[in-house]
Amino acid sequence: MVAPIAVTSGDPAGIGPDLVLTLSQAQPGAPLVVLGDHDVLAERASQLKLDARLQRWQPGDALPHDALAIWHCPAGAPVRAGKPDPATAAGTLAMLDRAIDGCLEGRFAGMVTAPLAKSVICDGADPAFTGHTEYLAARSNTPRVVMMLATDNLRVALATTHLPLRAVADAITGPSLAETLRILEYDLRLRFNLPRPRIMVLGLNPHAGESGHLGHEEIDIIQPVLEQLRAEGLHLTGPLPADTAFTPRYLEAHDAVLAMYHDQGLPVLKYAGFGQAVNITLGLPFIRTSVDHGTAFDLAGTGQADHGSLLAATRLAMSLAQG
Template sequence: MPLPRVSDRRPLAVTSGDPAGIGPDLVLGLPRSQPGAPLVVLGDLDVLQARAEQLRLEVRLRAWQPGDRASGEALSVWHCPAGANVIAGQPDPATARGTLTLLDRAIDGCLDGTFAGMVTAPLSKAVICEGADASFTGHTEYLAQRSGIERVVMMLATPALRVALATTHLPLREVADAINADDLSATLRILHKDLRERFSVPHPRIMVLGLNPHAGESGHLGREELDVIIPVLDALRAEGMQLSGPLPADTAFTPKHLAQQDAVLAMYHDQGLPVLKYSGFGEAINITLGLPFVRTSVDHGTAFDLAGSGRASHRSLQAATRWAMTLAGQ
């Protein structure tokens, strides 16, 4: 089926991430991988041009402003100055505010209808914290705050596996205190709703992991399962949700269990994501559920050591862009 004309569709915003990382390398490949797609890259035009020359890429860059049409023949770029001289592979806190400006413009554009959704290339939390906002913990939390949303859910997905998180970027010693009935219930409701409405899963089946080894071993290895997780699951099952668990994380990711599930809810970041990334690193995407707009991202970091080398894989950004277009109905 041919794509609709670019003029018929609102563009997706694609933020270029940390200017010293591989984000600029990746977005410069979009015209080749997504020909004719209505995309607007948010980044520093000079940085993108310099990176294209460094990589010996023949890419036409076209300055874009709100109200313009996204070009199908050139890479439309909404110029956002980086704030400092950029050298590929050398992170600089002086660029932090410029990187946040990319996000702010993309968020505002999604909220006011300029953009159909957004795709984010990787940024460095350390650079942002050092140069702009010491409280910054990641894209997911920042998007929720700027959008006025109390709770969102981070989910990574491959063609074969979806893993959502009950908590995201927290120190491990804080995770247990963050598992409470209200937040866990809200997370499961968001996951269930978006699986139905955005992923067209009519009756979502969600497998919930326990927090403790052996899912607490009946309280002998921790009481979070007995005191919080099981009561929440029982209450939501009574409303009609199909929930299994809490299951021990060390045996949950097996074909027997996964074949019966549409998504897995892990209690913390490094409980669920190592398995997903092992099974599909470089092809997985990060999706923020619960926002009033579509947001997808790559499954990897800034890879400063690869910036400007031509060796960075484009697969995750390409997948994130395709998924954003599908979820936004573009």
Template structure:
């Protein structure tokens, strides 16, 4: 009997951005998944017309067939409040955007979807509607009541972030012993659970230039980073560092680790994006479900032109499917759980 295809929930993000067009481009590929767009049906019809792509939109009935024809897309209709004008986000549609995210997250947790793949949204438009909003990562974390970490991954490199969208002057104060310990435990557990690495090796970057140069360029490494690494090494983790960020990515270093933990957003992401911008995927680690996303913004200047490049969304969908397939073979450990490499439970975690 043929196996059913995994159901991927797709959110279109900002209606006035390139997200709806990217969903259409993805649906035009022969991706082996049941694709369910959680958005406004008419929005997708208009996006398909702008792209010049023939798409068959099908009301989703919750089933998972054994095959899917390229050019077909299921729809879970969530109506817009105002018809989109490409390139001009409308705060009236903030509720629509948040409803699509909540529907996708709740559906994943209920088992209706195998994963969620998100197109970019416009945070400023949601905040302009009077709704405090920090981003996809924070929204899903709150919805799932989970501690999460942002990771960006290409076929060649995985980078997790200790802090995300903070002013540089706030970074050093934000990196405390509890935060760094929590982040490293999540990254370690997810590399084991979601990526199937039984003994993950994590390179940890320093905060200061030259990783503080023995305290001459800042004491954060001595006072915070090194003690945390020593504690977690004693619990069985393989941690390299703290490393100077300017040499951690040279070719001779790459074989020594499976992932990098960067201390702030721009410390490592320029390396990743310069190497593989169209193949980089944003993942949220620590959720009880799989969430991947594009690694770019709403591209308002391209919206409505039909010329937006779907490569990053296609990469995000393929990575979601890879993680779904790995989960089927090796179920993920419970959220928050982790083990030593010898199989014993790490202190402070659950089984």
């Protein structure tokens, strides 16, 4: 029997609680455990007039068949929907730690994360906090992870993530790019059952450098790495100009795209499937999926939050856990 999936409810003042509450109706009987403040979730369900039955759960308990299992993680302070409070930051990190430990110990088959606010965590608990992905990597002693977002027919991974554009070129080195591509290729085989993944690699510069006239990163860094990895057996195309890569001719012939930076690849993916896309962290020793959006404090408690991305992330996590 596959262990359940942990679903963290994110910042308690954001739309995370709203979203996870919908799982009781959208995924009834699914092997899920929601981590969050039980009282906050119950209050939010009442505020939203949701018929969501919540049952407290702790390790060792059987999963309920007719209720949403809630592993109570105290918020640490009173919570008002739409009003972020740094006093809840320590509780949010403790909730995340429980999910990580559960995955590392085999209690959970993977985890799905609802959105949290980096600024709230930095102000209230950890000034060095840079995001879910980096925190998961540090806690699991994983030296490098890869961010990939996916819709039903498009997968886009990133060579660099949350960096100022000025810093991107310096962050793209031969060793880092090679390791990123190896992780991407390995997890596409391991998690997505693709025997020989076909990966399209974008150039950094306009027109992929135009033979050195618009930049030398393609010639000096990207192309040598691709040649090295092709010799190892990886199926790689590129470097290709980003402005023509996202066309049917190329996409139909590849299983994933590696973009060099955040806003090179993700605008295309989110245009294609915003609200239904899933954020997947590759390279971790456990499955982790997440939503493709933020905390949306202005929508918390209003009933207007779109739960499509959380449902997609949950379904994908369960599918990956089942092999």
